[in-house]
Amino acid sequence: MSGHRCEIALTVNGESVMETVDARKTLVxxxxxxxxLTGSHVGCEHGVCGACTVRxxxxxxxxCLMLAAQCDGAKVETIEGVSxxxxxxxxxxxxxxxxxxxxxxxTPGMLLTAQELLANGKAPNREKIxxxxxxxxxxxxxxxxxxxxxxxxxxxxxxxxx
Amino acid sequence: MKPAPFAYAKAxxxxxxxxxxxxxxxxxxxxxxGQSLIATLNxxxxxxxxxxxxxxxxxxxxxxxxxxxxxxGALTRHAEAERSADIARHAPLIALAMPHxxxxxxxxxxxLGGSIAFADPAAxxxxxxxxxxxxxxxxxxxxxxxxxSNDFFKGLFETALGPRDVLTAIRVPxxxxxxxxxxxxFARRHGDYAMVGLAASAKAxxxxxxxxxxxxxxxxxxxxxxKKAEAALAGGNVDDAVKALASDLDPxxxxxxxxxxxxxxxxxxxxxxxxQLMEPQP
Numbered sequence: 001m002s003g004h005r006c007e008i009a010l011t012v013n014g015e016s017v018m019e020t021v022d023a024r025k026t027l028v029x030x031x032x033x034x035x036x037l038t039g040s041h042v043g044c045e046h047g048v049c050g051a052c053t054v055r056x057x058x059x060x061x062x063x064c065l066m067l068a069a070q071c072d073g074a075k076v077e078t079i080e081g082v083s084x085x086x087x088x089x090x091x092x093x094x095x096x097x098x099x100x101x102x103x104x105x106x107t108p109g110m111l112l113t114a115q116e117l118l119a120n121g122k123a124p125n126r127e128k129i130x131x132x133x134x135x136x137x138x139x140x141x142x143x144x145x146x147x148x149x150x151x152x153x154x155x156x157x158x159x160x161x162x
Numbered sequence: 163m164k165p166a167p168f169a170y171a172k173a174x175x176x177x178x179x180x181x182x183x184x185x186x187x188x189x190x191x192x193x194x195x196g197q198s199l200i201a202t203l204n205x206x207x208x209x210x211x212x213x214x215x216x217x218x219x220x221x222x223x224x225x226x227x228x229x230x231x232x233x234x235g236a237l238t239r240h241a242e243a244e245r246s247a248d249i250a251r252h253a254p255l256i257a258l259a260m261p262h263x264x265x266x267x268x269x270x271x272x273x274l275g276g277s278i279a280f281a282d283p284a285a286x287x288x289x290x291x292x293x294x295x296x297x298x299x300x301x302x303x304x305x306x307x308x309x310x311s312n313d314f315f316k317g318l319f320e321t322a323l324g325p326r327d328v329l330t331a332i333r334v335p336x337x338x339x340x341x342x343x344x345x346x347x348f349a350r351r352h353g354d355y356a357m358v359g360l361a362a363s364a365k366a367x368x369x370x371x372x373x374x375x376x377x378x379x380x381x382x383x384x385x386x387x388x389k390k391a392e393a394a395l396a397g398g399n400v401d402d403a404v405k406a407l408a409s410d411l412d413p414x415x416x417x418x419x420x421x422x423x424x425x426x427x428x429x430x431x432x433x434x435x436x437x438q439l440m441e442p443q444p
Contacts, residue, residue: 002171002182002212023170023213026204045163046201047268059241059270065200066271069170070193070215116266134352135265 006069012037013081021068028052028063030071031078039079039108043138050136053109054078060116079108088115090156094149101146106138114150123154165203172215176222176301176328182214183326184303190214192328194237194276197268222275222330227252231333233299236275240264243274252336255294255343255363259286262345265353278314279329281321281384284355286347288315289385293343293361293377296334302327315384340366344438346431347380350418356380357418360431364439370398371439376432381413381424391432400436404429 009018012035021030026045031037031054043051045064052063055077082088088111094100101107110133117124117132124132129150130143137143173179183190190212193199202208216222216237223237225248232252234243243249244260263269263277263286277287278298291298291311298309302324309322316322323329337343347359359379364371374392379385390406413424 002169004167004169006170022167024165024167024203026164026200029164045204047197047264050265050267053267060267061271062197062267064204065197065268067170067196067200067213070196070217113267131261131352132266135267137351 006072008068008072010071010074010076012076013078013084019068023067023069025068026052026064027054027056027061027066027068027071027076030068031063031076034068037078037080039083041105041108043105049106049138050109050113051106051138053112053136055082055112055116060112079112082112082115088112091115091118091149091153094153095146098145098149098152100149102140106136109136110146114146114153117150118154118157121158123151123158126151129154163204163206165200166206166209168203168210169212170215171212172218175219176330179214179216179219179328180301180303180326182212183328185212187211188325192216192279194279195239195272196276197264197272198276198280198282216328223273225249227336230336232336233331233333234274235331236273236279236329238274240269240272240274240277241266244269253294253334254337254341255290255345255361256287256334258343258345259290259361262286262347262349262353262356262359268353274332275329278332279321279323281315281319282355283318283383283385284357284359284380286345286356286359286361286379289359289361289377289379290345291332291334292385292387293363293375294334295363295375296332298322298329299331299333300327301330306330308333318383338365342366342371342439344435346434346438348427348431358413358424358427358431360428360435361385362435362439364396371396374439376435378411378428380418381411381428386411388428388432395432395436395439400433403436404432407432 041051043049047062047065054063191210193213193215223235250257296311314322342364344362347356349356361377364374374396376388388410391403394403394406413421
């Protein structure tokens, strides 16, 4: 009932996974160490930088602020999953085209966060985009190119609707 | 950093959670959204022996309007409250505060009950609860009780919650047509904890205001009412209200700003919030 080791069964990028994990293991460490899905990054480990962003049951969360043990029965999606499925192909292309990264450490988290912002089909203004990605500010870049990239995809997807 | 080892248990019911809290060493923590708790575990600021996960307990989330009050279940996520038409209509102050709480990913997990129970002195929701004169519903080994917001916040991260208590819901009076609310904060980055913030409510009375409640956060160990400024604002004088803050507030220096800077910013916020309170709201 309670213990230091927990059995979990979940789906990760559509595949069923069953593992026994340390209770103290965070979701992002589980994804990286146990499943070798290293696209989710470990930055600050206290919820500030957003490099560990993943999707759990359809919404973005901090992978460092959830325990793997809490993900029993959950549907987890990582940057590898949404990249392979083609869901964010247009965002990835726009990031590449506009050089919307420098070191790239924050990029997987930025992409997943941007995808959630654009999921409702509307085109947010630049202020809203900045507000939404504020939880993923990391170190390098002034973020202008990232905002440009997200804005261009938003407009392309919505056909200009605000 | 990584957390120190702990055991993890999923509470099956409220009673089960209260039972699990009964440990001789008292070293168990409740896990709701985990957006503050897991950060403190990762940094080893906290190292409990047992985490009791409340997330599987049914009936602790949800928003309901009853008897002129709006009740928000403790496990209601910030994102749900942010999208809720009931919150927008009946608790507009909470709706105003929501976008300032952490970031989207944090709001997807963080819970209203967790935020109130954690009682971070720089957090938005404790101040909102105080500004609205709300109350907290608590379940413990001796049954249920209700604690008014005035009596709930005791000290730095210290509340009326006992070691075996679980916060189950918060309640605030539902807004009426003469309700006025205002909210503003200064943070270095959108979504960060505020350097100084202000949550306020009042009732319109002709062209003036009555029942003004100004609850500051980030300026003390708990959210603080600025009572002299409230009286001055009810008298219609914003300049006097700003001056009154000098005796209402005495913020200490912290890593974000000096006490003097915070005091100045508190005045700037008061002018902004006073404008919101005095303008008729939709």
